[in-house]
Amino acid sequence: EPEVTQTPSHQVTQMGQEVILRCVPISNHLYFYWYRQILGQKVEFLVSFYNNEISEKSEIFDDQFSVERPDGSNFTLKIRSTKLEDSAMYFCASRGGGQPQHFGDGTRLSIL
Amino acid sequence: DAKTTQPNSMESNEEEPVHLPCNHSTISGTDYIHWYRQLPSQGPEYVIHGLTSNVNNRMASLAIAEDRKSSTLILHRATLRDAAVYYCILKNSGAGSYQLTFGKGTKLSVIP
Numbered sequence: 001e002p003e004v005t006q007t008p009s010h011q012v013t014q015m016g017q018e019v020i021l022r023c024v025p026i027s028n029h030l031y032f033y034w035y036r037q038i039l040g041q042k043v044e045f046l047v048s049f050y051n052n053e054i055s056e057k058s059e060i061f062d063d064q065f066s067v068e069r070p071d072g073s074n075f076t077l078k079i080r081s082t083k084l085e086d087s088a089m090y091f092c093a094s095r096g097g098g099q100p101q102h103f104g105d106g107t108r109l110s111i112l
Numbered sequence: 113d114a115k116t117t118q119p120n121s122m123e124s125n126e127e128e129p130v131h132l133p134c135n136h137s138t139i140s141g142t143d144y145i146h147w148y149r150q151l152p153s154q155g156p157e158y159v160i161h162g163l164t165s166n167v168n169n170r171m172a173s174l175a176i177a178e179d180r181k182s183s184t185l186i187l188h189r190a191t192l193r194d195a196a197v198y199y200c201i202l203k204n205s206g207a208g209s210y211q212l213t214f215g216k217g218t219k220l221s222v223i224p
Contacts, residue, residue: 091155100146105154105155
């Protein structure tokens with residue numbers, strides 16, 4: 001069965017540094033998402049992306065965050081200047097039209 | 113999206129059926145009922161969804177009350193691998209990007 005794959009599985013970064021989290025969605029999917037989950041808390045929506053543009057974003061997704069689909073297969077989340085509170089699991093998801101979302105197993109981001 | 117209420121935790125013996133309840137008294141006529149689960153250290157995983165009629169798939173069954181104000185996810189024979197947090201999420205069929213709003217869910221423990 002096709003899967004959403006995320007790399008790296010664990011990223012350790014110094015506060016203030018830029019970080020890029022990578023996702024390869026399922027190949028024929030059209031809608032892409034990023035969520036995050038701070039340890040012990042709920043899964044929170046960050047942003048959705050369709051037709052090469054952001055379709056919705058939450059209050060968490062401020063100017064420090066950006067998303068890109070650079071080559072038709074990868075979907076990336078960039079955090080420009082990381083803060084301690086950005087430490088979390090970040091999940092990528094994708095779906096086809098009228099289909100449920102499929103999630104990757106996440107990238108654990110640790111900010112030191 | 114309308115709110116759902118689930119018990120914080122439930123226990124089941126291995127190989128016995130499990131009924132996970134969800135209340136959604138403010139559900140609207142176009143809200144679909146979705147169930148996802150999150151196994152330890154993994155991303156959320158789609159389980160099943162329905163609108164009015166009961167639904168079955170290879171993972172589970174979804175029983176929807178006649179007034180649609182509650183639903184029950186049924187695992188017919190719990191295995192240790194079913195130990196996870198189960199989320200009941202309402203999603204309006206007319207909503208654009210289809211972001212998911214996760215609550216705290218029900219943590220299911222399966223006893224060998």
